[in-house]
Amino acid sequence: QLGVGLAQMLREQYGKENVILSDIKRPPADVFNMGPFVYADVLDYKNLRELVVNNRITWLVHYSALLSAVGEANVTLARTINITGLHNVLDLALENCLRLFVPSTIGAFGPSSPRDPAPDLCIQRPRTIYGVSKVHGELMGEYLHHKYGLDFRCLRYPGVISATTKPGGGTTDYAVQIFHDALGSGHHECYLRPQTRLPMMHISDCHRATIEFMQADECQLSLRTYNIAAISFTPEEVAAEIRKHVPQLTVTYKPDPVRQNIADSWPMRFDDSNARRDWGWKPAYGLPELVTDMLDRVQNKRTNAGLPVS
Ligand SMILES: NC(=O)c1ccc[n+]([C@@H]2O[C@H](COP(=O)([O-])OP(=O)(O)OC[C@H]3O[C@@H](n4cnc5c(N)ncnc54)[C@H](O)[C@@H]3O)[C@@H](O)[C@H]2O)c1
């Protein structure tokens, strides 16, 4: 969901040939033709090393992961990709003096964390393999920063909302699907209860935050892991905002026990005051702006694909 857009934004600033996208999956034609794309498996250390050496890589953005819901469905694979993969990337960054960005998440908190809002520094006892692996990543990165000077940077993202790229199996995915359903069938069945409040963010705010944070001078940073926030909403609130544009939208609620349980253990709001103070973080999209933009983009996407728009 996030890698392609970030690469696009970085290429605008640093040049098309200077940003290499990678995955283990075959990319769609538009992504492949957009700029350099290579196969890279985070579990294959030798292959990663070759890529870094052959391309004289200086920054590494490590997005590969299994997200919260798919992680719970395959704990062993999530542990391997999210923890063993991360260790490969950390070793590679140390060995080659790379600057390293690794995202964390609202999922790095658990039911014993303060939920409204969750500050940067507080108790973190997540109850998902995804959350456990992300806390592990935060701690390993910070440890290597303090011990060896690794330039490790980490942002805890909220649920990210995008129109062109699909979410990869998280607990916040409903907040993307509801836009497609609103303009498609006109009906959305939500797997969370109507009043489940979670922090969310428009994808362009997420990408901009990542780049601004990567570019921030080291002396501006009092932390290596920051919360970033934009909006917090419930399914019924986002549906009400969508209905201002698509009045016929109907929503029914059929809570999925796994995802509802995860959502209930996550923060309702994020305190991002440190990011705002230290490196000037400020989101651009509130709920009305996000809804208008998503409906425009999803409508264009459907029209271009020859699909009806309700
Ligand atoms: N999307 C969100 O709402 C959100 C919120 C908080 C944090 N994050 C974090 O941002 C990062 C990117 O998230 P996303 O939404 O783009 O996830 P995604 O599921 O869309 O993408 C993850 C990518 O990792 C790749 N991958 C899986 N196994 C791999 C392997 N062995 N080697 C290399 N690549 C492999 C997958 O093919 C996929 O393209 C993740 O670390 C995620 O935890 C995302």
Ligand SMILES: C[C@@H](O)[C@H](N)C(=O)O
């Ligand atoms: C919140 C985030 O980490 C991801 N979208 C998930 O729900 O798993």
